[in-house]
Amino acid sequence: MTSPHITSVYGSAETEYTIKKSRFLVHLREVTCEEEASAFIEARRKEFWDARHNCYAYQIGPAGAIQKSSDDGEPSGTAGRPMLEVLKKNSITNTVVVVTRYFGGIKLGASGLIRAYSHCVTLGLEAAEIADYLPYQVVNVSFPYSFVSVIERLVPSYAVRIADRSFASDVTFTLEIPEEQAGPAIQAITNATNGNAICKTEKTKVIPIART
Incomplete structure (x- = not known):
C-alpha cells in the first residue's frame, strides 16, 4: 500500500516583515505531533514575552488531519486562520508557524491584518527548505x-x-x-x-x- 504523501518545512526557518511600523517575526518548524507544535509555540512566547501578539497556526498529518490556529488577541479571524489557510493552500503539513507582532502604533484594520499575517507565512515558506516525504x-x-x-x-x-x-x-x-x-x-x-x-x-x- 502506498504511504500517504507528506510535504513539510524541512527543519526550521525564520524571516521578518515590517509594515506601517509594525514588526512581524516569522518562525516555522517541522513537527510530527501536537506536543512538538505546542512546545515550539510556548518557546516563542517565552522568547518574545514583550510582544503584543504571538499568533500561530499548524497542521499535522496526511492532508492536514490535525489543524489549529490562534489570533492571540488580534481581532477574531485576522491572524491565525489566514496563516493556516496559507499552509493549506500550499499543501504544507507537519509544520507549525508562529508570527510575533510588535505593534508600531498604526492600526492596520481587519483586512490589513489578514493580508499581513498571510504574507508573513508566504515569506516564511519562501525562506524555508521544503521537502516531500x-x-x-x-x-x-x-x-x-x-x-x-x-x-x-x-x-x-x-x-x-x-x-x-x-x-x-x-x-x-x-x-x-x-x-x-x-x-x-x-x-x-x-x-x-x-x-x-x-x-x-x-x-x-x-x-x-x-x-x-
Missing part, C-alpha cells in the same frame, strides 16, 4: 563484480539511491527505490545482469526529498 523500498542486491558498472549506470534511470556498498565474495548494494518504481527497477536489474543479481526486498522507509 516519499515512500522508498529498501532492496539489497547481490551480484558478481563484473556487473558493478552495469548497476551504477542503470539505477539513475529509476531515481534509485545507493545507500550502501559492500564488497566481499560478491558485491552487495543497498538500494532505496521510489515505491512506484520498485517493480520495474528490480526487473531491469535482473535483465541487465542476465539473472545474476539476487534482489532481497527489505522494508519501506519514508525519505525527505528537498525541492530544488
Whole structure:
C-alpha cells in the first residue's frame, strides 16, 4: 500500500516583515505531533514575552488531519486562520508557524491584518527548505563484480539511491527505490545482469526529498 504523501518545512526557518511600523517575526518548524507544535509555540512566547501578539497556526498529518490556529488577541479571524489557510493552500503539513507582532502604533484594520499575517507565512515558506516525504523500498542486491558498472549506470534511470556498498565474495548494494518504481527497477536489474543479481526486498522507509 502506498504511504500517504507528506510535504513539510524541512527543519526550521525564520524571516521578518515590517509594515506601517509594525514588526512581524516569522518562525516555522517541522513537527510530527501536537506536543512538538505546542512546545515550539510556548518557546516563542517565552522568547518574545514583550510582544503584543504571538499568533500561530499548524497542521499535522496526511492532508492536514490535525489543524489549529490562534489570533492571540488580534481581532477574531485576522491572524491565525489566514496563516493556516496559507499552509493549506500550499499543501504544507507537519509544520507549525508562529508570527510575533510588535505593534508600531498604526492600526492596520481587519483586512490589513489578514493580508499581513498571510504574507508573513508566504515569506516564511519562501525562506524555508521544503521537502516531500516519499515512500522508498529498501532492496539489497547481490551480484558478481563484473556487473558493478552495469548497476551504477542503470539505477539513475529509476531515481534509485545507493545507500550502501559492500564488497566481499560478491558485491552487495543497498538500494532505496521510489515505491512506484520498485517493480520495474528490480526487473531491469535482473535483465541487465542476465539473472545474476539476487534482489532481497527489505522494508519501506519514508525519505525527505528537498525541492530544488
